């Protein structure tokens with residue numbers, strides 16, 4: 001591994017089943033392709049099934065001859081809707097007899113204008129954190145049923161600048177699009193590390209990991225702003241495009257920290273995988289240090305409780321007693 005961990009280091013994943021949220025675009029699409037290339041059954045969890053089908057066709061074609069037999073499927077999941085999350089999770093629970101080996105909490109929106117979900121969450125904390133918190137909780141029994149299962153939650157270097165607004169997670173009183181993004185990505189990191197702490201305390205044979213892709217050229221940099229037809233949207237688009245051209249690594253490189261967190265057998269639970277380059281913006285996938293605040297159990301406990309209250313989803317940390 002002298003040149004760094006690459007997707008060639010992914011072990012054989014035959015017999016394993018993986019769910020990747022937002023698997024139709026950006027780093028998620030590459031994660032799905034590589035998990036599939038190494039033998040996993042891969043479920044692309046997408047809010048737009050047409051986009052999911054197009055991504056599945058692209059993955060099959062990129063896999064060449066092996067693509068025709070690859071076990072890939074698309075299922076609808078809108079993380080901005082607690083109802084959609086329940087329908088998705090109920091469907092998987094009735095269909096996956098053997099349980100689930102890997103959940104990649106990858107989907108995300110960035111720097112959107114102030115918008116609320118149908119459940120009255122601010123869109124970024126609602127999609128990026130509450131949605132994945134609810135999804136992981138609803139799939140927890142399936143994950144517990146498989147020895148050595150993993151949950152990988154995708155954070156960001158933006159988490160470093162994030163603050164959890166204890167009084168107003170949904171930004172009702174004051175809203176900044178970038179602050180809301182950074183808060184949601186900090187919540188992703190706090191959640192991933194806290195989940196591992198709770199898994200360890202309960203003695204479960206599972207791992208929760210965090211990862212970030214550095215800065216990667218994907219649809220993320222334009223999707224959020226494209227929701228904004230105002231001056232801010234117009235002004236920020238060329239800046240973000242320039243950012244993609246000058247700073248960003250490609251999506252292939254951006255996917256590697258997530259893939260390593262998902263598959264490297266040597267990693268301890270609670271590892272955070274990012275990039276080894278300047279400011280962790282690019283480079284090879286390596287273990288990086290989370291900011292101290294993300295390891296604070298008191299803060300994590302507060303966020304956990306707030307997330308249970310917001311979503312109505314509780315986790316069962318007792319060992320699995322019967323098949324799901």
Ligand SMILES: NC(=O)c1ccc[n+]([C@@H]2O[C@H](COP(=O)([O-])OP(=O)(O)OC[C@H]3O[C@@H](n4cnc5c(N)ncnc54)[C@H](OP(=O)(O)O)[C@@H]3O)[C@@H](O)[C@H]2O)c1
Pocket residue numbers: 021022023024025026027028045046047048051077078079080081105106107108109110127154155156157158212213214215216217218219220221223254
């Ligand atoms: N790119 C970067 O530089 C960067 C840096 C740090 C962290 N990240 C993180 O990396 C992850 C992947 O982003 P990306 O860069 O690959 O961006 P992307 O190309 O825009 O992909 C984002 C994915 O999330 C999906 N998504 C958004 N809202 C959703 C919802 N309500 N329900 C289900 N899926 C939803 C999108 O679906 P549609 O295609 O339907 O919109 C898309 O598939 C995100 O969590 C992001 O915060 C990215």
